[in-house]
Amino acid sequence: MATNFFQQQDSARRKTSQLVVYFVLAIVILIALVYGLLVALSMYGSHEPVSWWQPELLLIAAPGVGIVVGGASAFKVAQLASGGQAVALMLGGKEVPGTTTDARQKRLLNVVEEMALAAGVPVPPVYVLNEPGINAFAAGYAPGDAVIAVSEGCLNYLSRDELQGVVAHEFSHVLNGDMRLNIRLIGLVFGIMALSIIGRSLMFASRARSPGRRDSQGGVMLLGLGVLVLGLVGAFFGRLIMAAVSRQREYLADASAVQFTRNPDGIGGALKKIGGLAEGSRIGNPQAVEAAHMFFANAFASGGLAGLLATHPPLVERIRRLDPQFDGQFPEVRPVGVDREELEGARRGRTPPLAGVPTIPGLPQVPVPVLGFANEVVSRVGHVDPDVISYAQGLNDGMPDVLRAAAQEPFSARALVYALLMDPRADLRERQLTALKAGADPRDFAETSRLVAAAHALADTHRLPLLDLALPALRQMSPQQHRAFRAQVEVLISADQQLSLFEYTLRCVLHRHLDAQFLRQRQTRSVHSSAQKLVQPVATVLALVAWEGHPEPDHATQAFDTGMRSYMGDQHSHRLPPRVECSLAAFDAALQVLNEAVPPIKLRIVVACAACIVADQQVTLREAELIRAICDTLDCPLPPLTVGKAKGL
Structure with missing residues (x-):
């Protein structure tokens, strides 16, 4: 449910505050212990009372x-x-290229792509850890810079359903706001454990001192030993903080994985195989101690005192929450093969999305019946279900081979974006191609020319998902290539001196999810907690939404009023401004302000936008692109609006 998404986002925000409290308490305790150590050292060798x-x-x-x-x-x-x-990279991961020919890696990429398209988030880069155990993690500050990593053990021992369960678990962390919390936890715990590093350094330094200065050497040795012990105490507190913050989030992620897939045997089977595998879920990389709380399962042994400090709940307890009949007997684990048929072409019996619904390339104006109530639309935010996963699989399978191959290759991915921006009108398209030929590398121009026809014929419903599929390849650009690419996108967009809604949405996706990697940007913070103070930017957003979906003034006014009443109640006094006063530039500026709202306010904003859009009980593909841009900017992942054949078509 949507409220669960926003509640979990708010919970993650409160967990960050709780983490700061733990951190301060740990520092206070360490100060007291260091003070005690210094007093004890002052007594060392002293003949006077201290x-x-x-x-x-x-x-x-x-x-x-x-x-x-x-x-x-x-x-x-x-x-x-x-x-x-x-x-x-810190944990030794190697990125899986979209062009991989390894069947196990291709299956992994397919699962991640389907889950990302179903969740309404950019397809994340995928990494493989050279670890024989079964484990995985998701990391990043936001969905736009997230990565998914799995161990070699996942590829070797898990079936497709089990792998999907593990990936769904990790996507739950992406959607619930756990990733940013986890990275902050790495930094705070590293700081607490830094004293042990200093203690070791002091002990080594004392051994290297001149043997004639024994008193001084002994003092440094004692100081180093004391700081080392305090560092170990710090490590103990660090592990306690990890355990306190992460255990309940793991139960939630397990439950979400079942909710996403409706298949408890998937994630349950993966957990059982961890118990039956000799290597279990262990991670050998020494850096893993800093990130133990991020993994799918315990990265280290969890018996005895280690169990008290474990970052994850007991394995058997996790399994029994998914399978109450589990008898505690783990299966014998053997390597599994990959069914190559699932890697080649569309799966049998699957109906392509929008079969039979006409589309107008470049002009997504075809009305299609979708969910009829704003709360139902918003209930999809941060929520994945099997129907949407199946729809995403259909989208994935329905991509033309030439475009899908281009999306997976770093060089061709740039040309694919250029091709998506080509106008359906021949005269304007020629102007764009002329500008591209003059400003881009000749190879980029040739590749774009090769892809233009296929991109022009692509169904409107597939354009943004295709862009999502291309993002991992685009992230492999060098900073210089990104600067040139960014500039060329602007040239193509401005060729007709107008900014279309699709061009705005595409630019919004590229800037949000590539600039975070290539340009230094501050992390967005939630600073607005008053709905009343955000009325004006909300009204700016709703005004454009109303006019884009309802060209008739009376209908636009009704839609705007519906959205404002949803946000503020019946007492609002705002009026819909004229169409000429509603620009995408003002719309974008308002969204940047709204992105700094706390999660409960974001919920009200998304509900208001959805209410405005569905005021006429239908959604055009143009409006679907607009709500995607809104939710993407607000970091509220919205799955595809599942559509069917339009009535009367």
């Missing part, structure tokens, strides 16, 4: 611990500033 209260030592301990822990945390967060990719 007081336990020495303010000058406290003035050394408090700033010292604060600088060390805070500095180390800031360093680690900065190290991971690029998002999920940095975490995947």
